[in-house]
Amino acid sequence: MLGFLKQPWSWYVAGALIGLIVPALLILGNRHFGISSNLRHMCAACFPANIKFFQYDWKKEIWNLFFVGGILIGAIIATVFLSNPVSVQVNPTLMAELKSYGLTTYTKQLPPEIFSFESLFTLRGFILLAVGGFFVGFGTRYAGGCTSGHAIMGLSNLQVPSLIATISFMAGGFLMANFILPFIMRL
Amino acid sequence: MPDLNLIQSKKQLRQKSINTDFEVTSLDIKEENKATIVHLGSYIKYAIVGIVFGIVFVKAEIISWFRIQEMFRLQSFHMFGVIGTAVVVGIISVWLIKKFKVKTIKGEPITFQPKTFNKGQIIGGLIFGLGWAMTGACPGPLFAQIGTGAFVVAVVLSSAIAGTWVYGYYKERLPH
DSSP: OHHHHHSOOOHHHHHHHHHHHHHHHHHHHSOOOOSTHHHHHHHHHHOOTTOGGGOSOGGGGHHHHHHHHHHHHHHHHHHHHSOOOSOOOOOHHHHHHHHHTTOOOOSSSSOTTTSSHHHHTSHHHHIIIIIHHHHHHHHHHHHTOOIIIIIIIIHHTTOHHHHHHHHHHHHHHHHIIIIIHHHHHTO | OHHHHHHHHHHHHHHHHOOOOOOOHHHHSOOTTSOOSOOGGGGHHHHHHHHHHHHHHHHTTTTOHHHHHHHHTTOOSHHHHHHHHHHHHHHHHHHHHHHTTOBOTTSOBOOOOOOOOOTHHHHHHHHHHHHHHHHSOOHHHHHHHHHTTOTTHHHHHHHHHHHHHHHHHHGGGSOO
16 A cells, blocks of 8 residues: 555546545635635735735635645655655656756656755756746736636636636746746756 | 826726735635634644645655646646646536535535636736746645755745735736
């Protein structure tokens, strides 16, 4: 059983479990799945700075901070107890492309050539991590949600604005991965 | 051109009053009957759901930078399968909840708010998409990536919080 759990889980098992988070949160307390709003709550709690957007009672949304706290703990559990010793399997075409950028390590789910503090202080690493992170925070709030709030919760409730947002997420990702990222990776 | 200024300020006023973020439920619904005292123990159940989600994130490689690159290059079905299955399960769940008027465990009604369209869903969505392909993470996986020991992602998360703050600062001046 444990050996089975240690293998990478298939898309349908993962997808079904993530989909079930929607009714789980609704039935536990009429809570709506949406993770990026936690970034707004953190701003409201720590640096509201008299900005109207952050003037609200963030404590009423504290369940969501518990939820992301759980995600952090879950990731620790998965890494410590359910870790898969085999290298991650990556599409050979992608591996060839990444090799041309000097990425050759496949021991973890994040390439250490990018995801390290040494890399953060290079131009390439700084753009990918610090600027990329800024885009994630700015973009999700501008769009009013992220993959969980729009693509999963919004689409589950058949909301057209969420469909528009989801298509925009995907369009931005396609644009970056195929046309912009190759330039950043060669920096 | 005083008229133009008037139109401009009216437009700004209208923009100020519109809601673009439907994820802060307590702002949308007045919960006067709910006790304002925070019982932290009652939130543990959400942490448990989060723990399950965190394990799924890591074990199904949803937090993998490589998987996100494959998705946006159409080199793997994996992420499309995950999101597609989640959406189908979510649609069926919400449909069942509405059809059978399922209540919460405390017997309260389950409510849904419609979202309205604004340009931010396209502009912000595109910006988030760029960041998603760069970092390999949407906001949920950011927390999970830190949990796997990639501590540099704390910097990515801090940048994302900064991005949210800057959006809040400039919100009224951005097209919506």
